[in-house]
Amino acid sequence: MDRFQEMQIFMTVAEEEGFAAAARRLNISPPSVTRAIAAMEERIGTQLLSRTTRSLHLTEAGQRYLDDCRRILGEVNEAEEAAAGSYSIPCGHLTVTAPVLFGELYIAPLLAEYLDQFPSVHLNALLVDRVTSMVDEGIDVAIRIGHLHENNQHGIKVGEVRQVICGAPKYFEEFGRPRHPGELGSAKIVMSSASHLLSDWQFENEGNALSFRFDPRLVVTANQAAINIACLGWGVTRVLSYQVASQVAAGELEVVLQDFEPPALPIQVVYLKSNRVPAKVRTFVDFLTERLGSNTALRPTMKSTI
Template sequence: MDRLQTMSAFVGVAEEGGFSPAARRLGMSPPSVTRAISELEARLGCRLFHRTTRSVHLTEAGERYLGDCRRILAEIDAADRQAAGIHAEPRGMVSVTGSAMFGSIIVTPIILDLLDRYPELTVSTLFVDRIVHVVDEGIDVAVRIADLPDSSLTAIRVGSVRRVLCASPDYLERHGRPTSPNGLENHEIIHFASMAPAREWVFENDGMEIRHRPSSRLVVNTAAAAINAAERGRGITRVLSYMIAPQVEAGSLEILLPEFEPPVVPVHVVHKESGHTSARVRAVIDHLVQHLRRHPVLANEDGGSA
C-alpha cells in the first residue's frame, strides 16, 4: 500500500477504536487494514497501537502521529476539492471560540447567518470565560477581546470595545452623578471581578493615568450579574461597552465619565492556519471579519492583519 492508504487506515483504526470497524468504514477487509498498520509501523520503526484481544489504544507515538495524519489528509482533501472546482463551497466542521457573553450575543447570530449561506458547513462553538489555547485545544478560529501578545497565530483586527462605567437613571437621581474618578468614593460600587482582578480601576485623562481602588459591598463574577444589579439601581459598575449596548439604547443604563475612559480594547479574529487555508476555515474567517467590522458595538473602525 502507498503512504496515503496506510495513513488513512491508521486514522480509521484510531477513530473507530478497532480494525474491523475501520475496515467497514474504509471499504477494506480487516486483514488488509491489519497489514496496512503493520507496514506503517515497520516503516516508522515504532508501535502506533497497544493491541489486546478486547481493545486497541494509541501509543504515545500514535497520539502524536494522529494529529499530523489528520492534517495531511485534510489538506489533500482540500487540494482535491480545489482542483475539482468545488473549493468555493466549504464543507465540514469548523470550531470557533470566544468569551461567553460576546459569543452568545454577537458571534452566534453571525454564525447562524453563515450556516444559512453554506449548507454543507458545520460549526462547533466553545464560548467560555477563560483563555482557550487555540493550537493545544484544536480550535480553528477564535475571537479575542484583548491586546494580543506576539505569537505564531494570525490575527485580523475587526474593531474595538470600551471599558465603561454605568449606572441606572434611578440610582443617579438618588445619589448624583460623579464628575471624576475621585468622586466614586461617595458611591455604591458593583465590582465585576473579571474586569479588574486586582480590584483596581484604571482611568486616563489628557494622557495621564489615574488609578482608583473602589470599595465595594457587592463583588460578582459575571457581567450579567453586574449589569442586572446596576439596572436595579444598586450602584455603579464597570463592563465592556458591547455588554450594555441594548440597555444604553433602551435608557435603563447610562454611561458615566466617558472622558476618563482608558484606551479601547481591540477585538481580533485569530486563526492558526497560514499559507493555504482550507475552504471551510476561510469561509468562517471571512464571514466573521466582514460582519464584525460592520457591527455597531465594535466602533466601526477599520481593521488589518496584526
C-alpha cells in the same frame, strides 16, 4: 489498532489528563485506552506518561512525542481535507470561540445565516470568558477583544470597545454622578469577575495611568448579572461598551467618567496563519468581518457615545 489511532488516544489522554476522561471523550472503553498507551510505550521503548494514584503527567519524552503527534495528525488531516476539496469548497466541522456575552449578542445570530449559505459546514461555538488555545483546543476562528500576543495568529480588526463605568439614572439621581474615579470609593459597586478587563478597574487622565483600589460590595461571575443589577439602580459597574449598547440607547443605563477611560480595545477575528487556509475558515472569516464590521455598536468613535 493503527498508529494514527494510538496517536489520537495519546493526545486525548494528555489533553484530558486522565484515562477515564479520554475514554469518555473518544467514546471507547477505559481498558482500550490503557492498552493503547501501554502498546505505544512498549513499542517506543520509553515512558510517555508519569502516573500516580491521583495524577497523570507527561514525561519529557512524552511532551516531545505529543508535539510530534499534533504535527503529524495535523498534516494528515490537512492532506485529507485537500484531497476532499475543502480548500476550495467550504465543508467539514468548524469550531469558533468568543466571549460568552459577545457570542450571545453578536455571534450566535450570525451562525444560522452562515450555515444556510454553506450547507456542507457543521459549526461548534465555544462561548467562554477565558483565553482559549486555538491549537490545543482545535479552534478554527476566534473572536478576541484586545491585542494579540501569539505569532502564529492573524487578526482582522472589525471594531473596538471601551471599558465604561455605568449605572442607572435613578442611582445617580440619588447618590450623584462621580466626576473623578477616586469618588467611586464611596459608591455601591457591583463587579464582574468574568474577565480581568472588568475586575481590574484601570483609568487614565491625559495619558497618565490612575490606580485606585475599590472594595466592591457585590461580586458576580457573569457580566450579564452585573448589568442587570446596575439596571435595577442598585449601584455602578464596569463593563465593555458593546455589552450595554442597547441599555444606554434605551436610557436604562448612563455612562460616567468618560474622560478617564483607558484606550479602546480592538475586536479582532482571528485565525491561525497557514500557507493554505481551508475554505470553511476563509469564508467564515470573510462573513464575520463583513457583518461585525458594519455593526455600529462595535465602532464607538467618541468617548461621549457608545
